[in-house]
Amino acid sequence: MQRILQAGEIEALDRTHFPRILLPSPASLFAERAARVRQLADGNPIADYLHFIAKIIDAQHTAVATLAATPLDKAVLAQAQAHSMPLLPALEHIDPAWQGVLDTLLDTLSADTGSGGLPEPLQPLIAALRELNADERDAIARKLLQKEGSARDIGISPFVMAALQVTFAQRASQLSESDVPYTDPATICPVCASEPVSSVLRIGGPMAGHRYLHCGTCCTEWQMVRVKCSHCESTQGVRYQGIEGGKDVVMAETCDECGSYRKIINQEKDPLAEPLADDLASLMLDLLMGDTKYQRASPNPLLYVAVAEEESSAP
Known part of the structure; x- marks a missing residue:
């Protein structure tokens, strides 16, 4: 008996089909990225900086485990599909959970007292970042998402963006290509x-x-x-x-x-x-x-x- 194939089954049989969208897998993404950064640091003129960035990415990997799945609003998804617009524009969908992720990142980095831990010149900046209230942190996050980071924020911007990246990657991972x-x-x-x-x-x-x-x-x-x-x-x-x-x-x-x-x-x-x-x-x-x-x-x-x-x- 013949039957009608569904869209997904047709694509599976099509040898020329390739994925249009590749969604992140946060559970492995940051660990693999940190390993690659360390590999690239070998013999690199900016090796010390890269090793420090690898520490930040390690902290991102640790923070992923602290995030719970965020329910996706089906109405928002349907609207984006209907109007061919991005699903969750970053400026309009900053998950409040990013603040907790930021604290986890800072705690993880501060606890690392070995080589490549938090550089001494950054410690006053990190202390100031910890003292900012939620609204002040959100304001900085919005500026950075709009590429408006100022010289004053140069030291803290990688930490803010790292925290935002974890929360947005975790949310994106819950989608499917068809979404x-x-x-x-x-x-x-x-x-x-x-x-x-x-x-x-x-x-x-x-x-x-x-x-x-x-x-x-x-x-x-x-x-x-x-x-x-x-x-x-x-x-x-x-x-x-x-x-x-x-x-x-x-x-x-x-x-x-x-x-x-x-x-x-x-x-x-x-x-x-x-x-x-x-x-x-x-x-x-x-x-x-x-x-x-x-x-x-x-x-x-x-x-x-x-x-x-x-x-x-x-x-």
Whole structure:
């Protein structure tokens, strides 16, 4: 007897089908990211900084276990689907649980008294961050989500963004691919409306050879063809620049139309490459790009130095 196949069954039989959305798995995401950062620290000029960032990511992994599942509002999901808009725009859906995650991060880091623990110059900043009330913390979080971090917040911004990242990734992990609408523009995260930190050429299974943009806030990935600029979607004047003599694991994808660049991470060159970690560890490429006409399209959430420096130098 013949029967009608459902959509999911049809896709399973289609050898050309590949996932449009890759949702985060917080239980393993941060542990794997921390391991990659430590690997990239070996012989890196910014090794000390990377080891410290790995400690923050370790603390993120610890904080994941403290979060309970957050019920998803079906009406909100339906509205986003109906209007092709991001499901849970970050500025409008900051989970109050992020405050507890932040405290967990700070407690975990403060308890680490060994090598690579909380640097002494940051301790007064962290003490001040602990003393802020919920409204003051939320105000800083909103500024950072809008890329408005000031020089005053430069020391605490990685901790704030790390806490937000945990809560948004945990919420995104409860979704299914079918929950996530097709959105316009395709250059922002279809889950939380944030910008991608970088893009990645994936390997393995149906994802092999496809480029995904990696959200710096909720860690969702969404597929975008290689021939388009990941910032303005232009197909004209897209080029790639790297460090001479490098392995081309990390390249700067530049666009003559909008004058921006965003890094593209190639797992075909290194299967262990990770979007946020490899972006962070390749600051030398950012320094070299600073001598060109191209501006970085969006910052790394754990590194807001450029944003703060630009603001502090403004007239």
